[in-house]
Amino acid sequence: MEATIAEQAWARAFGAAMETIVGCFARREARATAAELTAGLLLELDTRNCWTLAQALGHAGPHRLQHLLSRARFDHDAARRALARLILGELAGQDAMLVVDETGDAKSSTDCVGAGHQYSGALGGVGLCQVAVHLAVVTPAARVVIDRALYLPADWAADDERRELTGVPDEIGFATKPQQAVAMVSGALDAGAQARWFAGDEVYSGRQLRRDIRALGLGYTVGVAATHQVTDGTGRRWEACKILNKVRPRQWMRRATGHGTKGTREYDWAWLDIRPDDTPEGHGDGTSVLVARRHRYTGEVSYFRCWTPGDIALGTLVEVICRRWRIEETFQLAKGFTGLDQGQVTCWNSWMRWSLFSLIAQAVLALTLAATTNTAPAGPGRLVPLTCPELVRLLRVLVLPPPARDRDHALHWTTWRRRHQAISRACHQQRHLLQDQL
Structure with missing residues (x-):
C-alpha cells in the first residue's frame, strides 16, 4: 500500500512541477526534453552528465540535452521562482524555517564559470572549485532547496574576458556569500515563505547579515567561532569560549538531538544572555543569547548566537539549531541521486539550468516522500519510516523508465x-x- 501511495504521490508532484514551469519555455520540444532530463537524473547511473543521460534516455547523441542547457529559449530564473512558489504552497501551514549553506564542486580548470582556488567544506579545505550558496525551507516533515546562487570570487567577477566567454550577465557582479543569502531569504519571503527562523553556519554569522535578517522579521540561530566576541549584561566584551566559564557544571542540560543508527544522539547544552549588537533602527532589543553545545564524550564545544523577538525556551533553540543540519542531508541526496555536482557544465546558463533541474528532481522527491509519510498507514514496529534513498529505489522500479541498454x-x-x-x-x-x- 505504501508503494502504491508513493507511486501516486510521485505522479502528482512531478506533474505539478512540470506544469508550474511550462510557461517558461518558448517551444514544446524544450519542455519535453526538460521533463526527460528531470526524470533521467533519478535513473540508476554511475555518473550523470549530458552524455550518460542521453544514452540512458535512448537518444542518439547528447545534442538535445546540451541545447536545452545552453541555447534553448527558456527563462530559468522565472522557472526557479515558480518552483519556489509551488514548494512553499505545498508546505504552507507547517512550522518552517529557512536554512542557508554552501557546497563546493571540484573543477579542473578556471575556465568553468566561478571556478577558482577557494575554500570548500565539501573538499575539506582550499581547492580549485565552484561554490554555490543554497537556501532550503525545512519543516518537521520535509526539507527542500528552493534557491541557489553561484558565488563569483572577486577576481573572477572583475575579469571581463572570462565573464564574456562564460556568458555571465552584465547585471551580475561580485557579492559576498552573506549578501547572496540575504537576497535569497528576501526573495523567499516575497514568494510567500511562512518562516519564523533563519539558520546558518559561521560563514553567515556576520553582524550585517544578522541585522538584515532581523529587519526581515526573522529570528536566527547562527554558528559562531570560539573566538567570536560577545557582550555580557555589564557591557564587558568576551570571547565565546571564555564567557562560557560562567556556566556552572550543574547548569548544563542534556537533551536529545535526534536518532541515528546507533541510537539517540544526546549533547549537553547551556546558554548565556548577551547584549544584541545587530538591532536595526526602530526595532526592539528582543532576546539575544549565546548557546553552547558540548559533546558528552569528547567534550568538544560548539557555539551558536541566537536572537528572537520574544521569550524563548532552550528546548526550542535546540530544536531550531539541530534542524539546520538537515540541509547537509539534502546536499548528500542531491549529489548522490540528482547529479547536483556532476553536470560538467562550464557556462552561466548551463550551470543555472543544470542546477535548476537537479533542484526540481529534489523537490519532487521531497514532496513525494512527505505525502507518502503523511498518508501511508503505520507498518509493523520493526520497519523504520520510508527514507529518500528507499523512495528512489521504489520509483526506479515503479515509475521511472529503465536506462536504455x-x-x-x-x-x-x-x-x-x-x-x-x-x-x-x-x-x-x-x-x-x-x-x-x-
Whole structure:
C-alpha cells in the first residue's frame, strides 16, 4: 500500500512541477526534453552528465540535452521562482524555517564559470572549485532547496574576458556569500515563505547579515567561532569560549538531538544572555543569547548566537539549531541521486539550468516522500519510516523508465564517444602546436 501511495504521490508532484514551469519555455520540444532530463537524473547511473543521460534516455547523441542547457529559449530564473512558489504552497501551514549553506564542486580548470582556488567544506579545505550558496525551507516533515546562487570570487567577477566567454550577465557582479543569502531569504519571503527562523553556519554569522535578517522579521540561530566576541549584561566584551566559564557544571542540560543508527544522539547544552549588537533602527532589543553545545564524550564545544523577538525556551533553540543540519542531508541526496555536482557544465546558463533541474528532481522527491509519510498507514514496529534513498529505489522500479541498454544502442554510443574523443584529441594537439609556433 505504501508503494502504491508513493507511486501516486510521485505522479502528482512531478506533474505539478512540470506544469508550474511550462510557461517558461518558448517551444514544446524544450519542455519535453526538460521533463526527460528531470526524470533521467533519478535513473540508476554511475555518473550523470549530458552524455550518460542521453544514452540512458535512448537518444542518439547528447545534442538535445546540451541545447536545452545552453541555447534553448527558456527563462530559468522565472522557472526557479515558480518552483519556489509551488514548494512553499505545498508546505504552507507547517512550522518552517529557512536554512542557508554552501557546497563546493571540484573543477579542473578556471575556465568553468566561478571556478577558482577557494575554500570548500565539501573538499575539506582550499581547492580549485565552484561554490554555490543554497537556501532550503525545512519543516518537521520535509526539507527542500528552493534557491541557489553561484558565488563569483572577486577576481573572477572583475575579469571581463572570462565573464564574456562564460556568458555571465552584465547585471551580475561580485557579492559576498552573506549578501547572496540575504537576497535569497528576501526573495523567499516575497514568494510567500511562512518562516519564523533563519539558520546558518559561521560563514553567515556576520553582524550585517544578522541585522538584515532581523529587519526581515526573522529570528536566527547562527554558528559562531570560539573566538567570536560577545557582550555580557555589564557591557564587558568576551570571547565565546571564555564567557562560557560562567556556566556552572550543574547548569548544563542534556537533551536529545535526534536518532541515528546507533541510537539517540544526546549533547549537553547551556546558554548565556548577551547584549544584541545587530538591532536595526526602530526595532526592539528582543532576546539575544549565546548557546553552547558540548559533546558528552569528547567534550568538544560548539557555539551558536541566537536572537528572537520574544521569550524563548532552550528546548526550542535546540530544536531550531539541530534542524539546520538537515540541509547537509539534502546536499548528500542531491549529489548522490540528482547529479547536483556532476553536470560538467562550464557556462552561466548551463550551470543555472543544470542546477535548476537537479533542484526540481529534489523537490519532487521531497514532496513525494512527505505525502507518502503523511498518508501511508503505520507498518509493523520493526520497519523504520520510508527514507529518500528507499523512495528512489521504489520509483526506479515503479515509475521511472529503465536506462536504455540494448546491444545496438550501446554499440552506437561506443562508436560515438570514441569518434568524438578522437576529434577532441586532434583539436587539442593542433592548438598546442599553434601555441608552440607563436
